[in-house]
Amino acid sequence: MNSVSAVKENEQISVKKKSQFVDVWKRLCRNKTAVLGLVIVSLLVLIGILSPIIFDYETQVIKTDYSSTLQPPSAEHPFGTDELGRDILIRTLYATSTSLSIGIVTVIVALAVGLVLGSAAGYFGGKVDMIIMRIMDIFLAIPGTLLAICIVASLGNSIMNLIIAQAVSATPKFARVVRGAVMTVRDSEYVEAARAIGAKDTTIIFHDVLPNSLAPIIVQTTLEVASVILSIAGLSFIGLGIPAPRPEWGAMLSGSRSYIRDYSYMCMFPGLAIMITILSLNLLGDGLRDALDPRLR
Amino acid sequence: MSTQPLLDVRNLKKYFSTPKGMLHAVDDVTFTIEKGKTLGVVGESGCGKSTTGRAILRLLEPTSGEVLFEGQDVVKLSKEEMRKKRTEMQIIFQDPFSSLNPRKTISQIIADPLKINKIITDPAKQLERVRELMEIVGLADRLINTYPHELDGGRRQRIGIARALALNPKFIVCDEPVSALDVSIQAQILNLMKELQKKMGLTYMFITHDLSVVNHFSDDIAVMYLGKLIEKAPSEELFANPTHPYTKALLSAIPVPSLDNRRERILLKGEITSPIEPPAACRFANRCPHATDRCRNGEPQLKEIRPGHFVSCFLSE
Amino acid sequence: MSENAKKDLTAEIKDLVVEFRTDYGVVQALNGLELEIERGKTLGLVGETGAGKTTTGLSLLRLIPNPPGVIVSGSIKLDGKDILSMGDKEMQAIRGKTVAMIFQDPMTSLDPVMTVEQQIAEVIKLHEEGGQAEALKRAREMLELVGIPGSRGGEYPHQFSGGMKQRVVIAMALACNPELLIADEPTTALDVTIQAQVLEMMKGLREKYNTSMLMITHDLGIVAEICDKVSVIYAGRVIEHGTLEDIFKNTRHPYTEGLFNSLPNLEDRQAELKPIKGLMPDPSNLPKGCAFCPRCDYAMDICKTEKPGRTYRSDTHYVECHLYNKDNIQEGKVKSR
Numbered sequence: 001m002n003s004v005s006a007v008k009e010n011e012q013i014s015v016k017k018k019s020q021f022v023d024v025w026k027r028l029c030r031n032k033t034a035v036l037g038l039v040i041v042s043l044l045v046l047i048g049i050l051s052p053i054i055f056d057y058e059t060q061v062i063k064t065d066y067s068s069t070l071q072p073p074s075a076e077h078p079f080g081t082d083e084l085g086r087d088i089l090i091r092t093l094y095a096t097s098t099s100l101s102i103g104i105v106t107v108i109v110a111l112a113v114g115l116v117l118g119s120a121a122g123y124f125g126g127k128v129d130m131i132i133m134r135i136m137d138i139f140l141a142i143p144g145t146l147l148a149i150c151i152v153a154s155l156g157n158s159i160m161n162l163i164i165a166q167a168v169s170a171t172p173k174f175a176r177v178v179r180g181a182v183m184t185v186r187d188s189e190y191v192e193a194a195r196a197i198g199a200k201d202t203t204i205i206f207h208d209v210l211p212n213s214l215a216p217i218i219v220q221t222t223l224e225v226a227s228v229i230l231s232i233a234g235l236s237f238i239g240l241g242i243p244a245p246r247p248e249w250g251a252m253l254s255g256s257r258s259y260i261r262d263y264s265y266m267c268m269f270p271g272l273a274i275m276i277t278i279l280s281l282n283l284l285g286d287g288l289r290d291a292l293d294p295r296l297r
Numbered sequence: 298m299s300t301q302p303l304l305d306v307r308n309l310k311k312y313f314s315t316p317k318g319m320l321h322a323v324d325d326v327t328f329t330i331e332k333g334k335t336l337g338v339v340g341e342s343g344c345g346k347s348t349t350g351r352a353i354l355r356l357l358e359p360t361s362g363e364v365l366f367e368g369q370d371v372v373k374l375s376k377e378e379m380r381k382k383r384t385e386m387q388i389i390f391q392d393p394f395s396s397l398n399p400r401k402t403i404s405q406i407i408a409d410p411l412k413i414n415k416i417i418t419d420p421a422k423q424l425e426r427v428r429e430l431m432e433i434v435g436l437a438d439r440l441i442n443t444y445p446h447e448l449d450g451g452r453r454q455r456i457g458i459a460r461a462l463a464l465n466p467k468f469i470v471c472d473e474p475v476s477a478l479d480v481s482i483q484a485q486i487l488n489l490m491k492e493l494q495k496k497m498g499l500t501y502m503f504i505t506h507d508l509s510v511v512n513h514f515s516d517d518i519a520v521m522y523l524g525k526l527i528e529k530a531p532s533e534e535l536f537a538n539p540t541h542p543y544t545k546a547l548l549s550a551i552p553v554p555s556l557d558n559r560r561e562r563i564l565l566k567g568e569i570t571s572p573i574e575p576p577a578a579c580r581f582a583n584r585c586p587h588a589t590d591r592c593r594n595g596e597p598q599l600k601e602i603r604p605g606h607f608v609s610c611f612l613s614e
Numbered sequence: 615m616s617e618n619a620k621k622d623l624t625a626e627i628k629d630l631v632v633e634f635r636t637d638y639g640v641v642q643a644l645n646g647l648e649l650e651i652e653r654g655k656t657l658g659l660v661g662e663t664g665a666g667k668t669t670t671g672l673s674l675l676r677l678i679p680n681p682p683g684v685i686v687s688g689s690i691k692l693d694g695k696d697i698l699s700m701g702d703k704e705m706q707a708i709r710g711k712t713v714a715m716i717f718q719d720p721m722t723s724l725d726p727v728m729t730v731e732q733q734i735a736e737v738i739k740l741h742e743e744g745g746q747a748e749a750l751k752r753a754r755e756m757l758e759l760v761g762i763p764g765s766r767g768g769e770y771p772h773q774f775s776g777g778m779k780q781r782v783v784i785a786m787a788l789a790c791n792p793e794l795l796i797a798d799e800p801t802t803a804l805d806v807t808i809q810a811q812v813l814e815m816m817k818g819l820r821e822k823y824n825t826s827m828l829m830i831t832h833d834l835g836i837v838a839e840i841c842d843k844v845s846v847i848y849a850g851r852v853i854e855h856g857t858l859e860d861i862f863k864n865t866r867h868p869y870t871e872g873l874f875n876s877l878p879n880l881e882d883r884q885a886e887l888k889p890i891k892g893l894m895p896d897p898s899n900l901p902k903g904c905a906f907c908p909r910c911d912y913a914m915d916i917c918k919t920e921k922p923g924r925t926y927r928s929d930t931h932y933v934e935c936h937l938y939n940k941d942n943i944q945e946g947k948v949k950s951r
Contacts, residue, residue, distance in 0.1 A: 189396035192356055197410035197460065198383045207409075211400045293399075341805035342776075449893055450663075479662040480832065484876035484889030506805065513878030513887070532883060550810035552835025554877055556862045564814060565807050569775065 027291040034287020040280035048097035051090075061094050062086070062245040070263050079269045082252075083259060091247035092269050098248050099277070102163060103229040109167040111221055114174025119205055119213075121175065122182030133179065136172035144169035145231060152240045162241065166228050177220045181213030188212075215289045222285025226278040233274055249274050301368055302329035303468060303500045304353070309362035311345070311352045318574040322348040324524035326362075327599065330517075332467075335494065335501040337515030337532070339508055339547070343572065345524040346504045347391075350470040353502070354386055355379050366468070384414055387461035391473035393453035397445040403456055404441045407431065410463040430459040435489060451482035458490070468500045476507060487514060508551050512536055517605075520544050523572050523580040526599060530606035540608045543581045579611070587612055623691070624794045624826035625651040625674060625713075630688030632669055632678060632850075639898040643669045645850040645905075646688070649828075651794065656820065656827040658841035660834060660873070664894050666850040667830045671796045674828070675715055676705050693793060711741040714787035718799040720779035724771040730782045731757065731767030734789050741790045756785040761815060777808035784816065791823060798830045813840055834873065838862065843930075846870050849895055849905035856931035866933040868910045904936065912937055 028034055055061055065085035073080045079088035121132040139147070148165035155161040185191065186209060194204045233250025235241035242248040249270040256266035311323040323345040330336045338346045352359040355371060364371045371382055390396035397406055407427045411417045417426055428438060434455040445453055454474060461469055474490070475483040487510065493499060505511050511518055512532055519529040520541065528541040539545045546563040567584040570576075579585070579592040591611050599609040627649040634641040644666045651657045661667050672678050673690060676697055690697050692712055697705060717723045725733055734753035735746065742749075754764035760781040762774075771779055780800060787795055797816070801809040817840055820827055829841055837844055837858070844861040846854040846869065854867040865871050872890035879885045892909040901907055907917040916936050925938040 189390050189392060190398040192351075193388070193390060193396050193457075193460070194398075194409070195356055196354060196383060196388045197413060197464065198380045199409070199413045200380070203413060208398050212398065341807065451893065479894075480876045481662065481872060481890040482893070484887040487878075488887055488889060508806065509878045509880050512880055512883050513885075536880070536883075546807055550806040551880065552809070552813075552833060552839050553880060554834035554838055554862075554874065556838055556858060562810055562814070564811055 024291050028287055031287045031290060033283050034291070037280045037283025037285075037287060040276060041284050044096055044100060044277055044280070047093055048100045051093045052097050055090050055094055057094075060087070060090050061247060070259065070266075072263070073265055080263070080265045082255065082266055088252075088266065088269050091252060092249070092273050095247040095249050095252065095270070096273070096277075098159075098242060098246060099229045099232060102159060102166070102232055103225045106163050106166040106170060106228045107221055107225045109163065110170035110174050110224065111217075113167075113171045115178055115210075115217075117171075118175035118178025119182050119210060122179035123186055123201070123205055123209060125183075125186075129179070132175070136175045139168065139172040140176070142169070145234060148231065148235060149240055152235065157240060157243050159242065162232060162235070166231060170224055170228065173224065174217070174220060177216050178213065181216045182209050185209050185212045214292050218288050218292065219285045222281045222288070226281045229277060230274065303332040303367060304330040304502070305363075305365035305368075306349075306353060307363040307365070309349065309352060309364065310360045311348050311357060312360045315573060320573045321524045321575055322572065323352060323359075324575075326521075326524075326526045328519055328526060328529055330468075330500055330502060332500055333494070333498050334516040335503050335514060337503045337505065337511035337518040338521060339505060339511050339518060340521035341506060341547075343523070344521040345572075346521050347472050349521070350388065350472050350502060350504050354383065354388055354470060356388070381414075384410075384416075384464040385466050386468045386470070387464060387466040388470040388472060389454075389457050389461050389474045392477050393450050393457055394445075394477070396457055397453060399444065399446055402442050402444055403431070403436070403448075406445070406456055407459045407463055410460060414464060416464065426463070430463055433462065433493070434459045449482075450478050451485060454478065454486050455489070458486075458493070462493070462497075465497075466499070468502070470502045470504065472504045473506070474503075475510065476505060483510070490514075508548065520547065523570060523575070525580055525609065526607075527581070527610070528606075528608045529599075530603075534603070534606050538603075538606070540602065540606070540613050541581075541610045542585045542587055542612070621650070622653045623650050624653050624693060625649070625828070626689075626691045627670070627673070628689045628691075630670075630673060630690065631686040632666075632673060633684050633686055634682045635684060636682050641682075641898045642900055643683070643850055643897060644673070645900070647847070647850060648852055649845060651826045651828055652843075653793075653826055654820075654824040655842040656829055656840055658837035658844040659828060659830045659847055660832065660837055660844060661847035662832060662894060664897060665847045667832075667847060668798055669850075670847070671715060671798050671828065671830050674713060674794070674796055675709055676700075677709075707741070710737050710792070711790045712792055713794040713796065714790070714792040715796040715798065716780075716783050716787050716800045719803050720776060720783050721803070723783055724779060726771055729768050729770055730774070734767075734782070734786045737786055737789045752789065753785075756789050757782070759788070759819065760785045761811075775808075777804055777812060780804060780808075780812055781815070784812070784819075788819060788823070788825070792825065794826045794828065795820075796828045796830070799832070800829075801836065802831075802833075809836075816840065834862075834877065846873070849897065849900060851905070851934065853906065853935070854931075854933045856927075860928070860931035864927070864931065866927060866931070866938065867906075867935050868912050868937070869906050872909075904934075 028038070063086070067085065068081050069083055069085040071077055071081045077087050077089065079092060081087055117132050117136070121129040147169045151165035151168065152161050191204055191208050194208045232241050233248070233253065236248045236250035237254040241250055244251065252270040253267050259266050306329070307327050309323055309326045313320040313322055326349055328336065338349065340346045348357060351357040353364050359372055362372065366386060371379060374382060404424065404427045407430055408423045411423050411426060417423045427441070431438065431441065436452060436455050436459065440448065445456065471490070475486050478486060491514070494501060503511060503515055515532050517529065518532050518535045519526050520543065521527065522543050528535065528544045535544065536548065539548050546565050549561065549563045565584045570580050570583050577596050578594060579597055582588040582592040585592065589611070597609045597611045599607045600614065601607050602613055627647055630644050630647045632644040634643055647666065647670060649657070649670065659667050659670060669678065673685065674692070678685065685698065692708065697708065724730070731750055731753040734756055735749035738749040738752050739746070754767045757767050758764050762778060762781055771782070774782065801812050804812060813836065819825070829837070831837060841858060843857055844855065845852045846861070846867065848869050854861065854870050861870065865874060869890070875888035876890060878887060890909050895901055895905055895908065903919045904917045904922050907913045910917065914936060922934045922936045924932050924934050926932045927938065
């Protein structure tokens, strides 16, 4: 057969059995900014895990020491101390675990709910879409911070309630992004092809639709972790976030604002921490989006 | 022929609702395909040829009509039963670039039908079958773990064919399988499909807008115009004695790659009738050089004017 | 050839080399392409995807996207003037006026928020004296010319069918009565019956205005229909060139032969298709010798190592293939049709 031999002559593409994970990893590593983001995020996670183990909460993190208040950075206190004499370095590091864990847990909850609702709405369309998305619209219509303030104010000021409040306002955003992504993929010929070979709706959603809608979802996820961290910092800043004396970047910023003129280092370090976290998450998100797309190799 | 046709489509209709009214994409189409034969369906964009193919496989739910596959009406099957039926009825898509999931490797794409329908569950045996299928459609073994975007159009279309063949179907709807390909590659794929038909006794419904391809490839040809089947005949008969004025114009419009025997061109004038809520008249009347008042006031029916040659035109009565 | 000087050429491309320099390597789009379009004649440029057809068309307008596209060497003359040495202003004056282009997809080459007569008038105003009113009048005349009632000029592109839109695009291209019209697969997006109408119309217009035309297509049927001369392009080089008669009846190059054999024959439906084996070579990694060598049934040792030069079979017909080398003339190896 002419056609068979013809194809076999051409080109050399190696047959290596490579797992998809290794593939994605390789592509991620080629992207320098993504690697930078990944390194910083891993570092932050490490700090988040280690700092509660290394530092003693009672004696090092929240213990006030009036003999050394408002000290500028020195060898003993590299970031200085705050108005109650607590070491800012230790508090900043310790706060990483609070911020990251709340951010990640919130986003996981919101993502899970948003994924289910969004893909159902996008894939089935019609009435299902109508009902789900109108409900999501109602939530979207309320400003996230305001919603969080209401929930925290009515349910009380605790980490659990903070997560609920943030998740409720993040879910519709995920549902929207997922729905949009799913809808563009839903009508593609390969989805029709999957239906033609007898695949069930759930198989199509999980094997064909979602993997091809990943890019915007991943970007949204990393951005959302960042925005949740930011918004918790904001809530803490106005006193509705993490209850004192547990250290939190936003609360630390808030506490330092009356000293900003004379002791600017106090707000600099928690502010920097927020900035670095959000920047690294965004870099990682962009990199992941590219790495997950085999077309961009 | 006395034997039962493999596919018997009766009064198939598919309407879409649009803001302006019902769009009659496929309107009362009736035809049969014998086992092992190829029916070419030709027509211009928007004539409903692809919709017909998809409605037969129920990738689009038909509005009404019967699709008898080996005597059984597949329109009446439940969703689950239809899913199982699809192992016997397959489709090859037009665009080899968009019909393959870009995130799956070649082997995953070809193994999918086997996995989903639980035909082969052992991964090692699946791989064996994938290799076999790749061999059949002429794909080199080393391509097994590549992604579709790494390949050219011709190879991708071979993957599409392998995927369709994986289930050992009896009937394949080929929706413009070569129109996205270059001529030299097009010929490779057409030859492959012909060879497979001979080897595996496949029955094709070959949808295309390219008349020279359909003439080469099909046993019978059905011509569609705005949702209606207007003429159907064996290929040689259709090219020798085109009867419907549209078929004549269509055949005369093919650019022939030869300097000899140039034919007289029939140029059509007039606006194409809208397929949305069309009037009860011949849909070609607006552009037809021979249209009479009868054509504008009544719809012609498909009639057999010679054995096997069906036409729906008042002029040929 | 010395007689070239005598020919009245609207466009002449000599030894054009165009590269696309990307991060992944250098794509050699055109490798010494030569082309001549005589005044009032139509040249068909035939080839497959990736052969460099569109790049050729864009070079004539100097519209190759840069980066990544770079014109490395060669010369392009329009009406005897070298456009590669022109300034941007000068070049802009030429585009639309001396040379105009019709693109493949009429759906995307019209502005959806402008009426069609405005769009045509725009071109006229750019290149000709006279005000808005006059330009609009000319625009309507142009529409009539391509068979659209002038009264429909106030409509928007979406109100037209595909064939009508392509007519509008053609009207726009012809608005300033260009010397050269480049048509890049102008009918590929259209149905056959509409294609027939558009081709017929283009033929008529060409005769009326004595416009030269470059017809870029993959369809040998269209070439037979409308062209006077044909250049077959493969991997960025013209590998065979001649009159319709030369190419269709005295096919020389194995690739041209392969193209013909790949087409289903309308007269004989039983005839087997004989496809060209293999694929187009990767333009960023072309073979050392003849670019067609890996797919060629007649390949010899010399084909693998040396690029074939041009051999004239007659005054009008040349081919680039070692089969027809001076000391290697093999009549009838590729059967004439």
